[in-house]
Amino acid sequence: MMRLLLIVVVLLALAAGGVFFLLENPDRFKSQITQVTERSTGYRMTIDGELSWRYWPPIAINVNNLSLARGDDSPFAEFETMSVDVDLMPLLTQQTVIDVNDLTLEGGRIELIVDEQGQANWEISTPSSAPDAAQSEGEASALAGTVQQLSVRDVSLVYQDKTTGTDYELTLHNLTTSELASDKPFDMGLALSLRDNEADMSAEISATGRVSFQSDSGRANVSDLVTSVELIMEGQAYPTLTLTTDGHWRPEESALVLNRNNVQISSLRVDMTGLVSLAGEVPRFDGVIKMESADAARLGQDFDTELPVEYFQFESDFGATPDTLSFRTLEGKFDNTDFKGSAVVSLGTPMKVKTDLRMNRVNSADYLAETNPKTNPEIKASGAGTNRSDVPADSEVIPLELLRETHADATVRIGNLTYDDYLLTKTKLTINNDGRQLDVVGNTNVHDGKVVFTVNSQLRERPVTDITLNIEGVDVAKLIEMPGITGIIAANSDLSFDGSMLSDINNNLTGQSRFNVKDGSLDVRPLKSVAQTVDMLRGKTSSISEWPDIMPFNHMVGQHVFQQGTRTGQILNAEIENLSITALGGLDLQAETLDYDVTAMFKQTETGAFKVSKQMAGIRWPLSCSGSINAAPGELCFGKDGAIQDLVTDIIAQDVKRRGSEKLDKLIEEKVPDEYKDIANDLLKNIFK
Secondary structure, three states, rough: HHHHHHHHHHHHHHHHHHHHHOOOOHHHHHHHHHHHHHHEEEEEEEEOOOOEEOOOOEEEEEEEEEEOOOOOOOOOEEEEEEEEOOHHHHHOOOOOOEEEEEEEEEEEEEEEEEEOOOOOOOOOOOOOOOOOOOOHHHHOOOOOEEEOOEEEEEEEEEEEOOOOOOEEEEEEEEEOOOOEEOOOOOOEEEEEEEOOOOOOOEEEEEEEEEEOOOOOOOEEEEEEEEEEEEEEOOOOOOOEEEEEEEEEOOOOEEEEEEEEEEEEEEEEEEEEEEEEEEEEEEEEEEEEEEEEEEOOOHHHHHHHOOOOOOOEEEEEEEEOOEEEEEEEEEEEEEEOOEEEEEEEEEOOEEEEEEEEEEEEEEEHHOOOOOOOOOHHHHHHHHHOOOOOHHHOOOOEEOOOOHHHHEEEEEEEEEEEEEEEHHHHHHHEEEEEEOOOOEEEEEEEEOOOEEEEEEEEEEEOOOOEEEEEEEEEEEEHHHOOOOOEEEEEEEEEEEEEOOOHHHHHHHHHEEEEEEEEEEEEEEEEEHHHHHHHHHHHHHOOOOOOOOOOOEEEEEEEEEEEEEOOOOOOOEEEEEEEEEEEEEEEEEEEEEOOEEEEEEEEEEEOOOOOOOHHHHHEEEEEEEEEEEEEEOOOHHHHHHEEEOHHHHOOOOOOOOHHHHHHHHHHHHHHHHHOOOOHHHHHHHOOOOOOO
């Protein structure tokens, strides 16, 4: 018995001595490790440092200063320390499958460079050959069967593509996984920093989730992968972005299937499902996208911009490449507006937008910065709308920078469009802009009639713009918001100006308009006021003084001319049956005021709405109209200072002439013989002119 025990003790001592001999000489595994790496990856591994054992806790091999390279090239990856905790006996007995309890990689730098010819320093042109089938069992390399835990810390990666100017720096602060085994899901967590040197952008990224690989097909699956991104661009920090992803990778198709990809940033939520294909020349996504924000004001504040809507959401069949976003079947809602259509956005400089949209209703007051309490703090604080004095002194009417940076081929249809106090129905706008020329064509129904207009702008350093406008069958009182005139108007205008600001229209607008108004009425209080003053001076009452304040008429025709801007030089001529009106002056679009000298003259007729006595016909009635654009004629127009006395003198002089002519005609008729009447009329006909 004692002999047996002695034999056992001796064998154990020999085994222990053998183990410690192997532990004291770990460099014997260098070639084995490098061979496994090269046969598995095709890369050449070099271990410049020593291999050493870490005895506790637990026993592991430490590898210092190792690098990876492509063939005989310089290394593209260098690592400071790798620690491998392996099952000892399979390693010592040269088994081909070794279980790794813990694999830790700490400190290192990876440089992935694409040169000017498009050659990448990590790509292997010739696949590494498989192990020779005749390789002896003694030369067979050990392969890892299971890694119980993987840990990577403080590894930096540089990616540069000199053909595109791409320049990224990534620092992997920490990567840990649960058990890594073939065809078995594992949990992982990572934290890294990313910087885009070209775009002055940096990000802190963390992620957790579950991943699995299929050894037979090479497919990979991710589930409940939650990624958090804290982004800084050009020194500005943005709200944290959170992504939740479920999907799988299909290597045979070079495609990533997204069963779920949810993005949350500020109050914006984006849901995407579909397929990311890497098989073509550029990556491509095809699927469905849903986007919504229940608090668009907060979203705008977080991104230092103004979003006039309170709420929006849409869904679309969606396609995307690095250069193009395609919303093929777009349908959604913002505030009280439903919309549908399609849109294609070509990214780059300039950006190009092609779209066809239909909206059921839009209230433009909700989306104009000057009148929208959601975007104008002063209005929001006072609880009131914008008054005329709040209108900016000058504003851009041709947004040059925007038009040069964003090209458009757009068609927009709106069922009901509310603009100021106008309700426009069946509105259609077509916009074409190539950065050199802007063409806008629009038509709409408004106040029982139709309006058609075109705008053509040559987008030079100083733009030149031509405008045509046609109006048919519109209620003129509602159209111009002036209670002094009513009727149904038909008009056409040809106008032009150069420049891009409202002040440019004020200063150099030219063109003319022709119009006619049927079945209308005119506020004649200014004329009555002058007539009453004249009557008082003459001591007689004229028929004009007894007119109603609003006189009906059957027909008005006229034209209006802009000679050089809107402020001065305008000429308006109008004929309202037997009443002629001429106005000279202008209006200020910025101050929203007008100032005209007006002359009215009555023709002598036996019929007509504005029939007057012979004493009043043929006399120029001077008026001055000045004040707010929105005031009624009865509040704007008055007898011109210093001109009423001249008007009275003209009326009296004309009356004297008329009476003298009538008396002379009577005397010739009664006293002159018939054979001399023609001679007398010729001699005396101009005596009272």
